[in-house]
Amino acid sequence: xxxxxxxxxxxxxxxxxxxxxxxxxxxxxxxxxxxxxxxxxxxxxxxxxxxxxxxxxxxxxxxxxxxxxxxxxxxxxxxxxxxxxxxxxxxxxxxxxxxxxxxxxxxxxxxxxxxxxxxxxxxxxxxxxxxxxxxxxxxxxxxxxxxxxxxxxxxxxxxxxxxxxxxxxxxxxxxxxxxxxxxxxxxxx
Amino acid sequence: xxxxxxxxxxxxxxxxxxxxxxxxxxxxxxxxxxxxxxxxxxxxxxxxxxxxxxxxxxxxxxxxxxxxxxxxxxxxxxxxxxxxxxxxxxxxxxxxxxxxxxxxxxxxxxxxxxxxxxxxxxxxxxxxxxxxxxxxxxxxxxxxxxxxxxxxxxxxxxxxxxxxxxxxxxxxxxxxxxxxxxxxxxxxxxxxxxxxxxxxxxxxxxxxxxxxxxxxxxxxxxxxxxxxxxxxxxxxxxxxxxxxxxxxxxxxxxxxxxxxxxxxxxxxxxxxxxxxxxxxxxxxxxxxxxxxxxxxxxxxxxxxxxxxxxxxxxxx
Numbered sequence: 001x002x003x004x005x006x007x008x009x010x011x012x013x014x015x016x017x018x019x020x021x022x023x024x025x026x027x028x029x030x031x032x033x034x035x036x037x038x039x040x041x042x043x044x045x046x047x048x049x050x051x052x053x054x055x056x057x058x059x060x061x062x063x064x065x066x067x068x069x070x071x072x073x074x075x076x077x078x079x080x081x082x083x084x085x086x087x088x089x090x091x092x093x094x095x096x097x098x099x100x101x102x103x104x105x106x107x108x109x110x111x112x113x114x115x116x117x118x119x120x121x122x123x124x125x126x127x128x129x130x131x132x133x134x135x136x137x138x139x140x141x142x143x144x145x146x147x148x149x150x151x152x153x154x155x156x157x158x159x160x161x162x163x164x165x166x167x168x169x170x171x172x173x174x175x176x177x178x179x180x181x182x183x184x185x186x187x188x189x
Numbered sequence: 190x191x192x193x194x195x196x197x198x199x200x201x202x203x204x205x206x207x208x209x210x211x212x213x214x215x216x217x218x219x220x221x222x223x224x225x226x227x228x229x230x231x232x233x234x235x236x237x238x239x240x241x242x243x244x245x246x247x248x249x250x251x252x253x254x255x256x257x258x259x260x261x262x263x264x265x266x267x268x269x270x271x272x273x274x275x276x277x278x279x280x281x282x283x284x285x286x287x288x289x290x291x292x293x294x295x296x297x298x299x300x301x302x303x304x305x306x307x308x309x310x311x312x313x314x315x316x317x318x319x320x321x322x323x324x325x326x327x328x329x330x331x332x333x334x335x336x337x338x339x340x341x342x343x344x345x346x347x348x349x350x351x352x353x354x355x356x357x358x359x360x361x362x363x364x365x366x367x368x369x370x371x372x373x374x375x376x377x378x379x380x381x382x383x384x385x386x387x388x389x390x391x392x393x394x395x396x397x398x399x400x401x402x403x404x405x406x407x408x409x410x411x412x413x414x415x416x417x418x419x420x421x422x423x424x425x426x427x428x429x430x431x432x433x434x435x436x437x438x439x440x441x442x443x444x445x446x447x448x449x450x451x452x453x454x455x456x457x458x459x460x461x462x463x464x465x466x467x468x469x470x471x472x473x474x475x476x477x478x479x480x481x482x483x484x485x486x487x488x489x490x491x492x493x494x495x496x497x498x499x500x501x502x503x504x505x
Contacts, residue, residue: 013291017194017195017291021195021199021202022199055287059287059288062193066192066193066196067196069360069361069365070355072360073360074357079355083195083355086194087193087196088195089195090193090290090291090292091287094283094290094291095287098284103281103285106285116217118217118220118221118273119213119277121228122231122235122276122277123232123277123280125229125232125236126232126236126274126277126278128232129232129233129236130240130281133236133237133239133240134243137240137241156246156247157246157379160244160246161383161385164244164379164383165382165386165390166386167240168234168237168241168265168383169387169391169394171233171234171236171237172230172233172234172391172394174233175230176226178229179225179226182229
């Protein structure tokens with residue numbers, strides 16, 4: 001399943017999610033079928049089920065947070081449970097997709113389906129430099145921690161803001177260099 | 190505030206996706222007019238927003254908040270570029286980390302990548318026009334803009350959930366609005382702190398983005414977008430208000446009959462009746478009080494950050 005074309009996988013995932021979204025709120029047997037299908041697919045993909053479940057659990061609080069709002073209305077329990085089931089299924093589908101597909105392949109699909117080039121360029125650049133910036137922020141945070149001995153809340157906020165502000169300054173300097181490098185390699189807007 | 194898949198129905202998904210596509214298309218057209226030098230900056234700024242969202246700001250009892258970044262992006266990049274950058278952030282979060290649904294992408298883009306930066310840029314420009322260009326005024330404008338954008342984005346999200354029939358309009362408005370008034374305060378303070386650092390070390394970074402005049406046609410287009418957005422916001426009021434009243438009436442009848450069986454249904458009853466009588470007045474009053482408080486907080490923080498003595502002390 002890792003080798004299937006990314007476009008097909010993305011289309012299948014979107015179709016599956018749309019199906020779940022469109023199912024009526026009381027269609028519990030259908031939810032069961034979709035869940036079983038996803039488990040079978042995960043087994044076929046030889047994915048690490050434990051890791052998939054872990055990622056699902058990490059994302060679940062956001063779902064529960066929004067689903068809890070449904071409890072505020074009278075007779076909200078069935079809606080709450082249906083929402084929870086639906087979005088958990090969709091989430092499982094996306095987790096499976098991201099576990100078996102490289103993001104660069106998904107980007108290539110976005111190119112092909114004529115998403116505006118400027119947007120894809122932006123996402124591609126973001127993907128390329130995200131981990132560079134995360135590492136840079138890690139270094140700055142480490143440097144800050146090794147120099148600060150007082151840890152009250154005000155200084156923590158100041159310190160984090162200092163890191164973020166400096167990161168933006170460095171990011172814009174890096175963007176200048178990236179632009180020059182892109183031009184040197186024949187990039188045309 | 191990311192809406193996952195499975196919450197919104199087809200009607201909401203389609204209408205938000207259409208609005209998001211139009212808004213994003215306008216922003217992309219706007220960005221194409223910028224100098225080519227800015228294009229890599231937008232991509233890297235998106236990466237910056239994502240990275241800055243990972244920073245923890247300890248609140249209390251082990252919990253911590255983090256930046257949303259729409260207002261910061263709006264102030265640093267200008268509205269059109271901020272829309273594109275925030276859309277890239279949401280796209281990556283959805284496709285790479287499964288955070289935020291893929292069918293709900295339209296709704297999320299509309300709330301967090303279009304409405305939030307536009308509101309932020311609008312409020313920022315308005316406050317600066319009144320308060321001036323000093324450091325304190327800039328920070329105050331950015332902080333208040335961050336609070337407003339967080340609140341409006343949350344209300345827009347609540348509206349979509351209510352239209353989709355997941356939640357009830359009145360309760361979700363109060364819940365999301367109340368919580369995000371507090372979250373917005375955190376967002377405002379973080380935005381101001383970060384902006385103060387950027388302005389102090391490289392003031393020209395900010396001026397490149399914010400002094401560029403917006404063409405009239407784009408302004409008109411954004412006004413139309415805002416009007417459509419407002420209509421989307423207001424339409425459910427018209428449609429859900431009778432529902433709400435009907436529901437209260439039902440409760441009245443039900444409570445009247447139940448009164449014989451239960452000894453004291455009154456406390457419950459009084460609260461629903463009150464909320465049913467004046468839902469809009471109380472919402473407006475709460476919003477106005479919240480806005481005043483947020484403005485006051487932004488003013489104090491801006492004054493503290495802009496005070497000349499503080500920098501010398503801090504840099505030692």
